[in-house]
Amino acid sequence: MKLNIEQGPHVQDVEITIRCNIMDERLAALVRQIQAYGFSIPAWRDGRSFSIALEDIFYFESIEEKTFMYTRQDVYDCELKLYELEEKLHTTGFCRVSKSVVLNSAKVQSVRPLLGARMEAWLENEEKVLISRHYVPAFKAKFHTEESSL
Amino acid sequence: MKRKLGLYIITCCVSFTVLVLIHSVAQFMDWGLSIDPASTLQMFGVTALISTLMWITDRFFPPEFTPEQMLSQIACVLVSVFGLGGGVFKWFPFTWATALGVLGITLVIYLVVLAVLELRARTDAEYINKIIKKKNKGNKEDTPHGRV
Numbered sequence: 001m002k003l004n005i006e007q008g009p010h011v012q013d014v015e016i017t018i019r020c021n022i023m024d025e026r027l028a029a030l031v032r033q034i035q036a037y038g039f040s041i042p043a044w045r046d047g048r049s050f051s052i053a054l055e056d057i058f059y060f061e062s063i064e065e066k067t068f069m070y071t072r073q074d075v076y077d078c079e080l081k082l083y084e085l086e087e088k089l090h091t092t093g094f095c096r097v098s099k100s101v102v103l104n105s106a107k108v109q110s111v112r113p114l115l116g117a118r119m120e121a122w123l124e125n126e127e128k129v130l131i132s133r134h135y136v137p138a139f140k141a142k143f144h145t146e147e148s149s150l
Numbered sequence: 151m152k153r154k155l156g157l158y159i160i161t162c163c164v165s166f167t168v169l170v171l172i173h174s175v176a177q178f179m180d181w182g183l184s185i186d187p188a189s190t191l192q193m194f195g196v197t198a199l200i201s202t203l204m205w206i207t208d209r210f211f212p213p214e215f216t217p218e219q220m221l222s223q224i225a226c227v228l229v230s231v232f233g234l235g236g237g238v239f240k241w242f243p244f245t246w247a248t249a250l251g252v253l254g255i256t257l258v259i260y261l262v263v264l265a266v267l268e269l270r271a272r273t274d275a276e277y278i279n280k281i282i283k284k285k286n287k288g289n290k291e292d293t294p295h296g297r298v
Contacts, residue, residue, distance in 0.1 A: 108278075110279050111278050113271040114215070114271075116215020116219070117215075117270065119278075133215075133267075137156070143281045143282070144281075
């Protein structure tokens with residue numbers, strides 16, 4: 001594979017072109033990662049609006065019909081519902097891990113099994129998120145996709 | 151919905167397998183039990199009822215696996231075994247001795263199924279940790295000058 005990077009003051013926008021003969025699974029996974037890179041989610045905090053890059057988001061949580069977005073240190077309000085986020089982000093590393101949480105699998109440092117066929121995920125910011133047993137197969141599948149792209 | 155149902159189908163299949171194995175051992179040891187096509191289907195009916203009852207009752211519990219949920223699951227197993235197995239299919243007479251024996255076997259099967267699911271979760275966790283470790287190792291090898 002050849003990698004060409006053109007860097008200079010004349011370049012206005014970042015542009016990525018992939019030239020390939022066949023789109024295999026590894027390449028498709030790379031395309032999904034690139035798509036996620038350019039994606040951001042609108043959020044609010046203290047009456048101000050923000051656009052949070054997908055790679056900065058750790059997880060989304062729904063509490064009493066409200067959706068909250070968690071980054072390394074901050075919490076934002078998010079207008080989108082969990083099922084909308086799940087639909088929108090299904091090609092990225094995000095996946096539903098319980099009734100109330102959509103987690104970014106890229107932010108998981110390690111997991112440990114818990115009683116009742118559940119898991120606990122340790123995130124990069126040292127937070128812990130519970131993975132309900134019903135969602136373990138989908139969560140595992142995200143890592144299976146990552147493994148095929150490594 | 152589909153993925154949740156999948157877990158209960160696995161539970162049903164594992165418990166059916168364990169039940170058939172115990173039944174086979176009992177027949178081998180000549181404990182007065184026999185396996186014929188009708189009883190095999192009846193056993194599947196009971197394990198399917200257990201999974202269905204668990205599927206319904208588990209909705210009322212939080213994602214944390216509480217002792218109350220465990221008791222509810224054991225109750226689902228006992229209702230199915232004594233109600234459908236003992237009551238409808240007449241697998242055993244309702245005496246104290248047989249009731250205690252069935253209770254013991256039922257609890258053993260429940261714990262075996264629980265152990266199989268725990269083992270699966272442990273294997274899944276190891277698999278995920280392995281991939282994360284591999285990914286982190288790959289990231290460390292990336293330098294500002296490219297991958298070394």
